[in-house]
Amino acid sequence: MSVYIDEALLDAAGLMDFPELYAYIKERDPKHPIEIAPPVPVGDQTLQEQVKINADILENTNEEFVPPEPNMPVKIDYGQQIVNQPFIFNEMQPTLIVYGDRVTLNCFLTIKQQFKGYVFNSYPQEAQPKHIIKIITVIFNNFSNNINLFCYIDKNGPYVYAENELEIAANTSIVISTTYYKQFEALKQINYDSNTDGKVDIMDVWNGSGQGTHEAQSHVYGVVKKQSDLVDHDIEGTVLHNFLNNDIKLIDKLGIYKADRAAYYIQDGPIVTFSFGAKLGDNNGNVYKIFSTIDSKILPPYAKYHAMHPEQKEFKGYCQQIQQLDKSTSFQVIISGKLDKNDCEFSSTYVIDNYQNLNDANESIDNQPESNIDEVIIKCDRKLETHSIYQYTITNETGQLNIVQGFNLGSPHNSFYIVDDGACRVCVFNLLLETKGFYEQYQPESPIPDALVPLNNNQLAFPATVMITVGDSYQTDTFVGYFIVNGSTKQYSFSVDRTVVISPQSSNVLYYCVSRLYYVD
Known part of the structure; x- marks a missing residue:
């Protein structure tokens, strides 16, 4: 009986770090080299061909290419249109401001009877996420450590519930405050029960990948696709890059993001917004790590601090972000004790202090091309970026x-x-x-x-x-x-x-x- 050994599984388990053991496994289970994947298509073209087409239009024509100017978004507050469930009362007038794809909700509510569910009777379509997703929102209540509350936002608005899907006690006051985006690059890691075994774990990631349902396009693919859309005047909206897909890695190689919840870490100009649930990793006392690496581009030069939600209800915590040489220490979580349950939720917003407008930014070492195709992509990107409508x-x-x-x-x-x-x-x-x-x-x-x-x-x-x-x-x-x-x-x-x-x-x-x-x- 032959056993198939997946090298991705060995790497995730850390066995690739032991050459003798790896050689032994390879000797027992020889495999043919994996064929190189075919070029990734962008529309009807391969990635390389599409880069050449974009460059010909942007660089090699006699006329200067001027991309279409998108309309400046309009800011609208839908707070007055929100109608609560009849037993939920406002402590403050809610605000629900939609500005393009950015949605900012703030409400302070008191729930007068036992309840779990959607706090509003309806939710304006203009504020609804564009896909079937549930966005984590960290909320706090007025009972110290007695109950553990959770909230997510989907097309029906905020849904609140207590731990273990229980109802929230009567006369509980809650604060819901979040900024999220209606559309963004979806998380490519499978975090639902894809193999129908009744649980969500790393096996669902491998199962989804093996069936081809797990997207494998890189950030470069997204950049070239965006360039192609601009060249073709196809700009229905910008889908913000999700740094959790390529640029941020959980410290636990077998870890996945919280089941059935959206997970994103996105940048919109100088403003960075994140929302995800995950297990904490290594700890030194009450200071925990969560990522093994995180892209320097979205790390602030000065420390930022954010309230977060440990799912072990007797604890509180906050996270700290700052540029560090050791990227595993660039996003640390400080907990009010030593956890037995490492599941946590994160949701917040911050500013990159030294952000430069695209028109003014100087070329940095990080942006130097590593290959000919990189050089062409970067040149095209800069030519398009100079027409940004935003000057922050x-x-x-x-x-x-x-x-x-x-x-x-x-x-x-x-x-x-x-x-x-x-x-x-x-x-x-x-x-x-x-x-x-x-x-x-x-x-x-x-x-x-x-x-x-x-x-x-x-x-x-x-x-x-x-x-x-x-x-x-x-x-x-x-x-x-x-x-x-x-x-x-x-x-x-x-x-x-x-x-x-x-x-x-x-x-x-x-x-x-x-x-x-x-x-x-």
Whole structure:
């Protein structure tokens, strides 16, 4: 009886790192060399042929090629059109702003009876994801560590439920705040039960790949396809590249992203947005890794911090991103204790601090061609990029804040960026603060500078991670917290579920972490 040994399986299991064992397996199971795959088609042409066609049109004609100008998107707030389920009440007026493919939802709700399901009676078509997907949204509630809530968004809007698909308790208040995109490059890893064995694991990835249902096109394919669409004046919309497909790898080679949920890490100009669920990897105490590598292009030069959701309900956590030589430490997760269950959810937004507009960007070493075809593709891409309709202006307004006594900057890289694309302005903020605690549950943090007042003086709420160290152990105390942006009173503040005061002599510190996006114009 012969046994088929898949080299991809050996590599995923780490056995390719042991030459003697690999040679033994190959001796037992000799295989013919795998044939080289045929050229990847783009439409009716191969990739190489299509690159040549694009170059002939863009570089070798007497007339200058001018790609069509896409229309500037219109910003529309559908918040007034949202109708809640009859037993769900607004603590603040919801906002649902659609700007092209970008959708930003913010609502603070109280559910008056036991419930799981869609919180709205209907969801505007203009805000619906364009494919049958469920987008993870990290939400927080008003019961500290008593319940574990989950939320995803699909064509029917936000769907909320408690752990193990249970109903949410009556009189629970929740904050749902997220920015997502209606279309983006789909995750190419299979994360559903493709082999119908009743579970979702790495075998589904291999099963899907073997049946040819797993897309294998590279980022280069996407670039050439985009160029071809522009040359042919076929620009129905830009499908943003998903860095989870080619440029970011989970540290667990056998790991997959959360079953039946969308997973993406995308860049839209200077704004980067991610949403995914996965298991954490190696840890040093309460600091965990999740990726073995991550593309430098989407790593900020200054540290960014984001609230996240450990699925082990008694814990809270936040993640930290920064450029590092060791890419496995560029995205770290700090948990309020040592996990027994490593499943976590992530959803947030940040700005690349040193982003350069495409028209102004200098050629970098990373963009130098590695082959003749690379050189042609890069030349074509630059010629098309010079016609970008977006010219971003990025201003950090953090220096305009007047932080109240009691809060200290937990990071020198806190930021309140105004990102202006020429048509609208958004605030993308990122905070890590520390205190010795407060005697009040409502804690003013700073007056809102005029430049940062939200659109229409809206009141907004954002989920925040609030946790305190206890002694020298990794176990920490955690709190339920919201970050409140009150456009009417022009006040930033935190609201926590209970008060706490730490002795000045103690080395313990209370940390507040929050990041999100809202519109100012």
